[in-house]
Amino acid sequence: MMLFVRLILTACFLGLSSQALAIDQVHAFDDPALQERYENINRELRCLVCQNQTIADSNATLAGDLRREVKELIAAGKTDDEIREFMIERYGDFVLYRPRMTGTNFLLWAAPALMLIAGFFVALRVIRRRAAETELDPDGPEEAGNP
Amino acid sequence: MLKYIVPFAVFVLLGAFLFVGLYRDPRYVPSPLIGKPAPAFSLPSLQDPQYPVATRELMGQPWILNVWGTWCGGCREEHDKLLVIAKQNTVPLIGLNWKDDSNAARKWLRDLGNPYAAVAVDQEGRTAIDWGVYGAPETFLIGPDGLVLYKHIAPMTMEVWKREFLPRIEAARAGREQSSS
Numbered sequence: 001m002m003l004f005v006r007l008i009l010t011a012c013f014l015g016l017s018s019q020a021l022a023i024d025q026v027h028a029f030d031d032p033a034l035q036e037r038y039e040n041i042n043r044e045l046r047c048l049v050c051q052n053q054t055i056a057d058s059n060a061t062l063a064g065d066l067r068r069e070v071k072e073l074i075a076a077g078k079t080d081d082e083i084r085e086f087m088i089e090r091y092g093d094f095v096l097y098r099p100r101m102t103g104t105n106f107l108l109w110a111a112p113a114l115m116l117i118a119g120f121f122v123a124l125r126v127i128r129r130r131a132a133e134t135e136l137d138p139d140g141p142e143e144a145g146n147p
Numbered sequence: 148m149l150k151y152i153v154p155f156a157v158f159v160l161l162g163a164f165l166f167v168g169l170y171r172d173p174r175y176v177p178s179p180l181i182g183k184p185a186p187a188f189s190l191p192s193l194q195d196p197q198y199p200v201a202t203r204e205l206m207g208q209p210w211i212l213n214v215w216g217t218w219c220g221g222c223r224e225e226h227d228k229l230l231v232i233a234k235q236n237t238v239p240l241i242g243l244n245w246k247d248d249s250n251a252a253r254k255w256l257r258d259l260g261n262p263y264a265a266v267a268v269d270q271e272g273r274t275a276i277d278w279g280v281y282g283a284p285e286t287f288l289i290g291p292d293g294l295v296l297y298k299h300i301a302p303m304t305m306e307v308w309k310r311e312f313l314p315r316i317e318a319a320r321a322g323r324e325q326s327s328s
Contacts, residue, residue: 048176048281061246062281065272090279092179 028071041070041083046095054097178279178298185212185289186277193244193252193266200241200267205289209296209319210239211312212287213263213303214275216247217255219283225302226259232308233262238288238316242266245275245283288312290319 029035042056047063055063055070066087073083087095093102101109180186189201213229215222233240242263244252249268256266269275278287288297296315299307 051173061272065246065276069273069276089179090276091281092176092279094176 024067028067029074034074037080038071038074041074041080042067044084044097045070045087046097048091048095174282175300176281178295180279180287180295181298183295184293185287185295186274188267188269188274188277190243190267190269190274193242193249193256193268196268200265202293205239205241206293207291208238209291209316210241210289212241212243212278212289214243214245214278214280214283214285214287216245216283217251218247221302222284223259225284225304226262228303228305228308229262230260231305232303233264237313239264243274243278243280244268245280246270246272286312288315291323 027035028038039056043054045055045066047053047055047058047060047066049060049062050058053060053063055066069086070083073086078086084096093099099105185202187202189199189203192198192200211232229240240263242265244266246269249270252266252268256263267274278285282300284302286299286303287295290296296319297311299311301307
């Protein structure tokens with residue numbers, strides 16, 4: 001049983017590692033820390049030719065060119081933010097898979113909080129009305145059927 | 148009464164947003180370059196690699212940058228429109244041959260006609276990335292001051308040329324004359 005679990009786990013890890021290498025064939029960096037940064041950034045950038053893939057997943061030539069660009073920027077000592085900025089300057093916010101909060105999409109970011117607040121007020125009103133109803137009618141409809 | 152109006156209004160508003168969304172093109176990505184200085188390049192010319200095609204030589208006049216490649220179906224589709232536009236002689240048409248085989252590109256221009264005043268060769272696709280290009284054909288309009296005025300993503304049509312490009316070219320020229328006089 002234990003062996004079986006181990007086999008499955010090994011297969012999973014092998015699957016993961018081969019996925020990371022699937023596009024590039026070879027590691028972009030010998031330094032594992034740089035390689036990790038490289039892969040993380042690639043997973044955050046959208047391939048604009050095939051819009052629902054990251055440049056880490058896509059084998060489009062543009063995605064390859066963008067990976068090369070990320071690699072060179074990392075090698076040149078740029079920070080992750082500077083690399084993201086480089087991409088935004090050229091392709092706009094759409095290139096990011098984790099969008100930033102800007103003036104135009106503020107409502108989208110605020111929507112969950114606003115809905116929660118609205119829900120709170122609706123709940124408050126319903127509870128108050130129910131409370132008022134039970135005060136007026138101490139033998140509420142629930143008790144009406146009791147002997 | 149309000150109990151019914153409010154949910155209905157929310158429903159109609161949401162419905163309107165979704166309805167408009169149905170007809171918008173998700174492949175159209177607005178360029179952040181509009182209104183910003185055009186990224187400079189100096190690349191070998193397709194016809195004679197010894198002579199570079201450089202953006203700074205084009206300053207002082209409106210010009211068009213058309214990104215194309217022989218591997219691109221839409222480029223063939225728009226090619227005869229580019230030839231018509233080139234004949235009108237309104238602005239210089241500069242081609243950016245994007246990640247292409249130069250021999251094939253030269254043959255393409257020999258066979259189909261050459262609408263370009265010059266063609267810059269971007270073999271590695273670096274200039275295309277600077278310009279935020281993601282799918283050929285793309286056509287940029289650059290003003291006399293070197294600012295990007297407009298970008299069209301899709302094969303060029305005469306309708307788009309007349310509606311989007313010509314008025315902007317005229318406005319750019321008019322603005323130029325005003326500031327110089």
